[in-house]
Amino acid sequence: MRAAIFVAASLMAAGCASAGETPDWLAERSAAADEAYPDLHAVPRTHDANVDQAHWAAVEAEMLALGQAIRSNPRAAPAAQTESPTEFLEEAQRDLEETRQSHTP
16 A cells, blocks of 8 residues: 555656646745755854953953852852761651650550
8 A cells, every 4th residue: 555655656756857847735845945944155254253362361260250259158068977877867767766656545
């Protein structure tokens, strides 16, 4: 079935191509595909990048100062580990058992 459809479509396309006529659906699809691609003639040949070394030195100094301010913030310090996870787990289990005992008649 698929082979028959493929053969019929191929013959129709070959017939249209040999007649020099493009079907409307193909012209529409081709126009849509042409609009999807950028126009290479519209690519600018110049650039507007800021190449001033003094500007980028000032930006770098600002970023370094901000980075230092972030590192000096107390929240940036790693959390101190005052107890091990096993101590925390044992304490939680004791608290849970005390709560159970307080609710039993």
